[in-house]
Amino acid sequence: MRTAVASALIGLVTVSVGEGKQRHCTLRLHTEANANDSAVFSTTIRSQSSGKTSVIQKIPAISENDVVAFQVYAAAGGTYGALFELNDHGRLALDSLSIERRGTLLFIFVNGRPIAELQIDRRVSDGRIYIASGLTSNDIELMKKDWRLIALRKK
Numbered sequence: 001m002r003t004a005v006a007s008a009l010i011g012l013v014t015v016s017v018g019e020g021k022q023r024h025c026t027l028r029l030h031t032e033a034n035a036n037d038s039a040v041f042s043t044t045i046r047s048q049s050s051g052k053t054s055v056i057q058k059i060p061a062i063s064e065n066d067v068v069a070f071q072v073y074a075a076a077g078g079t080y081g082a083l084f085e086l087n088d089h090g091r092l093a094l095d096s097l098s099i100e101r102r103g104t105l106l107f108i109f110v111n112g113r114p115i116a117e118l119q120i121d122r123r124v125s126d127g128r129i130y131i132a133s134g135l136t137s138n139d140i141e142l143m144k145k146d147w148r149l150i151a152l153r154k155k
Helices: 002-019 088-100 137-146
Strands: 028-031 040-048 053-057 067-074 080-086 105-110 113-119 127-137
Touching: 028 053, 040 127, 053 105, 053 127, 080 088, 080 105, 113 127
Parallel strands: none
Antiparallel strands: 028 105, 040 053, 067 080, 080 127, 105 113
């Protein structure tokens, strides 16, 4: 009897831990990888800006789980830009990669689509990522379901 109860409790804990919070929007930041890395750790993509093939790490350095808030901006061409505020884990990850990966590219994907490629040229310790354009109104609506909006400051 004890074994059955223990098994049931372990099963419930495993299910509740495995479920987690379902996100409506995905945000993934992948760093450039070494071309000699195996397919287990890296993958190749076609660069949006240059058209060249780039190698990126499969595991994102920062994900939607690191975002706590965002602010939306209207961009050219009917798209939107956004400023993302990261939690402590995301802030530390961004700070570390901005130091360790200086001179490489950071690839940003929103809802599975490549949105931006940023050149890492300085240290970023404020825990904020800015995407200038490329987001759709649907992306913004999904973001509103997951994260709070940062209030605009009056000048």
